[in-house]
Amino acid sequence: MAEKGKLIVISGPSGAGKSTVVNRAIQGRTDMCFSTSVTTRSPRPGEVDGKDYFFIDQEHFQQMVERGELLEHASYVAHSYGTPRAFVEKQMDDGYNVILDIEVQGARQVKEKMPEAVLIFILPPSMEELRRRLESRGTDSGDVIEARLLRAKEELKEASIYDYIIVNDKIDDAAADFAAILKAEHCRFAHRKHLLETF
Amino acid sequence: MAEKGKLIVISGPSGAGKSTVVNRAIQGRTDMCFSTSVTTRSPRPGEVDGKDYFFIDQEHFQQMVERGELLEHASYVAHSYGTPRAFVEKQMDDGYNVILDIEVQGARQVKEKMPEAVLIFILPPSMEELRRRLESRGTDSGDVIEARLLRAKEELKEASIYDYIIVNDKIDDAAADFAAILKAEHCRFAHRKHLLETF
Numbered sequence: 001m002a003e004k005g006k007l008i009v010i011s012g013p014s015g016a017g018k019s020t021v022v023n024r025a026i027q028g029r030t031d032m033c034f035s036t037s038v039t040t041r042s043p044r045p046g047e048v049d050g051k052d053y054f055f056i057d058q059e060h061f062q063q064m065v066e067r068g069e070l071l072e073h074a075s076y077v078a079h080s081y082g083t084p085r086a087f088v089e090k091q092m093d094d095g096y097n098v099i100l101d102i103e104v105q106g107a108r109q110v111k112e113k114m115p116e117a118v119l120i121f122i123l124p125p126s127m128e129e130l131r132r133r134l135e136s137r138g139t140d141s142g143d144v145i146e147a148r149l150l151r152a153k154e155e156l157k158e159a160s161i162y163d164y165i166i167v168n169d170k171i172d173d174a175a176a177d178f179a180a181i182l183k184a185e186h187c188r189f190a191h192r193k194h195l196l197e198t199f
Numbered sequence: 200m201a202e203k204g205k206l207i208v209i210s211g212p213s214g215a216g217k218s219t220v221v222n223r224a225i226q227g228r229t230d231m232c233f234s235t236s237v238t239t240r241s242p243r244p245g246e247v248d249g250k251d252y253f254f255i256d257q258e259h260f261q262q263m264v265e266r267g268e269l270l271e272h273a274s275y276v277a278h279s280y281g282t283p284r285a286f287v288e289k290q291m292d293d294g295y296n297v298i299l300d301i302e303v304q305g306a307r308q309v310k311e312k313m314p315e316a317v318l319i320f321i322l323p324p325s326m327e328e329l330r331r332r333l334e335s336r337g338t339d340s341g342d343v344i345e346a347r348l349l350r351a352k353e354e355l356k357e358a359s360i361y362d363y364i365i366v367n368d369k370i371d372d373a374a375a376d377f378a379a380i381l382k383a384e385h386c387r388f389a390h391r392k393h394l395l396e397t398f
Contacts, residue, residue, distance in 0.1 A: 187364060
């Protein structure tokens, strides 16, 4: 039987390089997967139900919220998104470490509902470097960049709920930190105490 | 300035392979050191004060206990041993991860006095394997081996104070776990929160 996986929540300012760090860290690993969210929006062309999202209607979504079946959820102007607890737990039971890339508010909800989740905050080396990265992308206007930097400062204030901080200065170091955290979390007393019972 | 080091407390039954794991894990690293104990016993030929031990008299030892200057201490028939807090903290401030190889009772004292210490319990893969290792050493009589196995069972009952369990089945895996724990602990929020202040 595979060892039970962990739920890894990743947050961090836009431009900190979350996806790059995670993708580098999980390269070549077969014990990792991403969480699949439920959403009330319609599938876009090419999107597959159960792979990209679980597409559900508003009534079903509301039921899931009321029954506590979502680890976290958020509603935007027209649509709602959430993380289905049963799906995540099934993946963990199958031995997968499940990655959930969400914002601070969602991370807080997850921590309340699943305290054993591992919360990692990805930090850029400095605000100057964050600005440089956002500018060099060339996709955002000056106003949008200023808004992102302001938002980053707000997010940093909330970072104290996280278990770990990874500074994404050099991508290889950050990916190594991520892998080490994962390995260490599998050595946690709470994760391994069942071994003591066999003695 | 070097990043502050961590205090790593290692315990585990005799025969679990603590020293082997630690020595493999610190090979080639310049950021690790072992703690130096104070003791009231006399130096043996070749032992150097301040290197093997800090040799002090009983009165000085008692003073250190009363002033809370020892992270843990134990007295045996004729002599006393302890871990000097100031020495450990100096090493940590200089950027060293300090390794302290002690028994469960001592680990409990350290955790009370320095909650940020990282406690690792090294476990053999099974009691059968522990017995096999103790027998294959060829240094202990059957009675001593039985006593060690009984003692191991007692120690396991106390393991819940530890932060991590490393199973020493294959030495390379166990050393990798040790290194990962160390790296992860350096990413802990409490260890890195000062970085947020610079943003």
